[in-house]
Amino acid sequence: MNETVQTAVVGVTGYAGAELARLLLRHPRLKGVPPVFAGRVEEKNASRGGVPLGEIHPQLVDSHGSGALKLEPFSWELLAARGVEVLFLATPHEQSREWVPEALGRGLRVIDLSGAWRLAEASNRAVYAFQDDGTELAAATQAQAVYGMPELHRAQIAGAHLVANPGCYATSVILPLKPLVGAGLVDLRHGIVADAKSGVSGAGKVPTAKTHFMYAADNLSAYGAFTHRHTGELLEQIGVGASDITFTPHLLPIPRGILSTIYVHFREPQSRAAVAEVYRKFFAASPMVRLYDKALPQIQYSVRTCYADIGFQLAADGKRAVIVSCLDNLLKGASGQAVQNLNVMLGWGEAEGLE
Amino acid sequence: MNETVQTAVVGVTGYAGAELARLLLRHPRLKGVPPVFAGRVEEKNASRGGVPLGEIHPQLVDSHGSGALKLEPFSWELLAARGVEVLFLATPHEQSREWVPEALGRGLRVIDLSGAWRLAEASNRAVYAFQDDGTELAAATQAQAVYGMPELHRAQIAGAHLVANPGCYATSVILPLKPLVGAGLVDLRHGIVADAKSGVSGAGKVPTAKTHFMYAADNLSAYGAFTHRHTGELLEQIGVGASDITFTPHLLPIPRGILSTIYVHFREPQSRAAVAEVYRKFFAASPMVRLYDKALPQIQYSVRTCYADIGFQLAADGKRAVIVSCLDNLLKGASGQAVQNLNVMLGWGEAEGLE
């Protein structure tokens, strides 16, 4: 077990990048080993080399000098010179698709926050813009990718060289469904509905018509019905077919947080205690999942934590359930889960630095 | 057909009351015939007699002197003296339960915005706090109540003496579902899901822990799963059984607006054109419903209008649909629909004063 490790972060300028920097800078195992912050190689980012982190994210300025750390121009040589062992990529899908094979070839362990390597099935990858080139290298890389959800794949993550960090919506839907579907409780013939709502940070930092305050504020809108690209993660990880689940994301007028309301029919009537027991068993060793007893989770209690919160209510006859999951899309839905994966990969306490 | 009519509003101090006052004050048929605004009979309201409307709702002050109109202490004599013919009740359920029989006995026509008289089935009324006393008078009153949704019951409303104005959530779920269920398209064996989200004005003006800004802002919470009292309206008006539909309301961090996301399975695969045609036919004579062609409705385009907006998307195989409806909970979900009912009752254009 490593006492500590040198990390690097590419893509620190976005929202998930800022949270990743914050978590790593205060991680007890990484005291005195700040990440190498590397700008992407495009010209405009290269020119950002030397920009203090505190100029990009003023909230990271503190008395320890975190804000003075600089964003350096990326190169493989930079990583080698600094002795980087674990590389976080908070980069566009296309860039991760290109860089990950090279990083692995250079002996780095990679935690990729993009959607580039999450999907085993080529058909599920078709929704992404990156060219799924079908080379042997791509196939070999995909073959060693582990889906980075410790609650489902803890053992494989521990030994992985490439961890594909899950999508935010996917995390909020897989965690509450996998235990029930896996235990055979759910009657798939009725179809599962996952009605998910996310804050605006999920849409990224680039200003667009949809992230304009005037569009998002005081509004709610559904989008991507039947077509959202996190759908493939749901199918592969929960183990259901495309017609078994209907997933609709919505854009909430809040900065961060996801609440997913999930509707299932059971094969047999269930008691509250029985369902609770299925969850308790499944998450017994999972410190980053909080199970609610009676109340339902709410976004206000989950944001700015690294937890996924799950609660449920049953119909009077025990045949149907409404399950509610909440998490912070930038934390358990992105950077918190990435650090959780780091902890698992290095044999540290799974919750270290996450509370 | 009346040229105009003298109305009265009881319960103008709340949010729906303010909108009702605004709509009636600017209604082209009611120019020069402002409503009698009557405070409830409780002491504190009686003392409000004489309070200018503009002190209660500063936004109603205008150059025509609307803000100077006074809230008068309620009495049946007051209504008689002023020649009131139509009475709007924006009062608690219990009060409507008590007052409506008396109002009808005095020859008034009533549009009741509470939940007191919406439900034909006693079992569905059980969720309300009012005592369903089972007297002959109550039964007779209930028997003449018409559910005030012109798109479903236009003819009965025209002749009604008691119109039970629908619930806001109920309106947002019944309007998009009734045409499809009524046409026999929906396979009820799969179960319908109605995932509804409402702004905070739906929770009323009394300050509570849940309407505190710190609770509602930046939050989303589900509540009333399997138990919300608008459920009975869905069952009676759509014509489905309690196990056929799962309805979950959520509290949105916005002042007003409801978006309901509704999930159905079809008996047979449907084309977009076929479903659109069902809706077009059903709402052909309904000016207050706007059908969306391709895009889905959003709260931002529906709030502060008296319309219900409906759009939908189909799964690739045509077997499932996601339907989205949007409306303003205080307008089409309450006061706008009340004035629409007034128009129908008096033989005026259904959309008069609503645009």
Next chain:
Amino acid sequence: MNETVQTAVVGVTGYAGAELARLLLRHPRLKGVPPVFAGRVEEKNASRGGVPLGEIHPQLVDSHGSGALKLEPFSWELLAARGVEVLFLATPHEQSREWVPEALGRGLRVIDLSGAWRLAEASNRAVYAFQDDGTELAAATQAQAVYGMPELHRAQIAGAHLVANPGCYATSVILPLKPLVGAGLVDLRHGIVADAKSGVSGAGKVPTAKTHFMYAADNLSAYGAFTHRHTGELLEQIGVGASDITFTPHLLPIPRGILSTIYVHFREPQSRAAVAEVYRKFFAASPMVRLYDKALPQIQYSVRTCYADIGFQLAADGKRAVIVSCLDNLLKGASGQAVQNLNVMLGWGEAEGLE
């Protein structure tokens, strides 16, 4: 006095444009005479010719067919062919600077919502990007421009061919200050402070880093201290020097509305009644200003109205006052005031179509 008039609007795609369209479409004098909506001449806008208004602003769709009105490619011939007499320009400053002389030359009366022609002093215009070319035509055009604030310049507006519609911040600061400064009450040696706060719509529809929901929401930021380009309007209209007033705008996390808090010292101690009387006299003939008696205006009661609301409180010794003004930046701060100017220009009731 014209019974009605044919108008045209260039620049309907922005926020002020949408409000202008809404006001004109429902104006009682313009029933049956919808404006000609013309896209700007740039290529992308030209291609927008033929786009229904309802696609650009879904909230304008109504039962009267307003949403079906089309945005046509702009040309001077188009305006002539349709018999346009009054042209509204909701265009960038540079474009207004170029088009207004031509429009006047063609005999049109123009209400320009940009900052192009508001400032008589060349030095005050220096903050704008447009080239203040100093040609005779520009000078002659500027010379006939009337600052479009009816409360100050009603008579000149009535006869004007070019009305320069005021800035939103400027309106919120000039209206409360002019009566007091004009009456000689204010001791300028102490300096006036105008601390103004505006909703995000004031920043325009183009998505930028500052209009991103993640930047604006849950935030407040000051900007443009000592340099904001509305300052020139304050100096010219209130009649004070640059060192007499400090004006600081702030970006509020709300869609619309401006609240300005203004601090003055009086030459002599004043009573509440005396100050109120100054305001009452000044605004006696001004239907679009609402004076508050005791309470202070709030944004919630001013937005979505065309009023400017003004209230004040005095220090115990009567030597200092805090004055609060509120208005909707898109209405009294832009399109509402533009229609108010139209009313004055055509001899109609000043408040027609504004309530």
Next chain:
Amino acid sequence: MNETVQTAVVGVTGYAGAELARLLLRHPRLKGVPPVFAGRVEEKNASRGGVPLGEIHPQLVDSHGSGALKLEPFSWELLAARGVEVLFLATPHEQSREWVPEALGRGLRVIDLSGAWRLAEASNRAVYAFQDDGTELAAATQAQAVYGMPELHRAQIAGAHLVANPGCYATSVILPLKPLVGAGLVDLRHGIVADAKSGVSGAGKVPTAKTHFMYAADNLSAYGAFTHRHTGELLEQIGVGASDITFTPHLLPIPRGILSTIYVHFREPQSRAAVAEVYRKFFAASPMVRLYDKALPQIQYSVRTCYADIGFQLAADGKRAVIVSCLDNLLKGASGQAVQNLNVMLGWGEAEGLE
């Protein structure tokens, strides 16, 4: 120097209480020494004894079991039995006024977050509802109270038995003004303006008409002009007279954060460098103040930190300045400053546990 200390918190159910609990539970010096959480003695709170912290504040539930800590019924015996040495009071002013003398008599050191003991001048205390009884005990208690702003009174706090934790608004106005006024730069004859804006958490947890989401959201309102009770703190701490400063608070539609915009005239023209140097010197040993170089602070970068952020801009002639300060009203404006005071009292690093 104590290695650690046993603390107790009375009043943990409010917003400041929740933040105080969070800070103390994760303070590195207090690992393994969780505070005693004591409910107020009123009946309803007594019955809360035994309620897990996680039921009151679900966000405090974590893997360490913090959420399972219970709120115990308050008694002096409880504090003695647990060996409490430092008592935090997040209680109403009246209660602090009554309890503090007793606590001091029992040898406890007290950090009082209320306004009960902040004001040395009886005339300034007159705005509070508590009876300023004028007993010898009250006078003696007041005499030993130290105003708990380490940046001004570090040495006295170190030895204090009673620390009166400052008001949130007061902190945001005193910190940016004290260095300039103290250095003699400010020309008081012109008058200082402090225009302050606070999020809704500053109004407390009790639901009221003003904290209702419908009142606060999408709104901005000024209140307490010339009368706000934090004014006395400004006068006593900055050292100015009542007519030298005009302070106006506003209610912002955000959960937390204060931004104060402060306007001063200088006696002599100042350069940016000179003013910056005054601030740098004054705060050289103050880790919880962040000085901005060019940009102005914004609420988004200050909330959820324990810092006060200060920036400024000068008029071209150097005679006037606009100063902007930002802080989190629950942290540097309340609980963060309370823990900062604890650190100073115990000789620990002033910033420990605050980042």
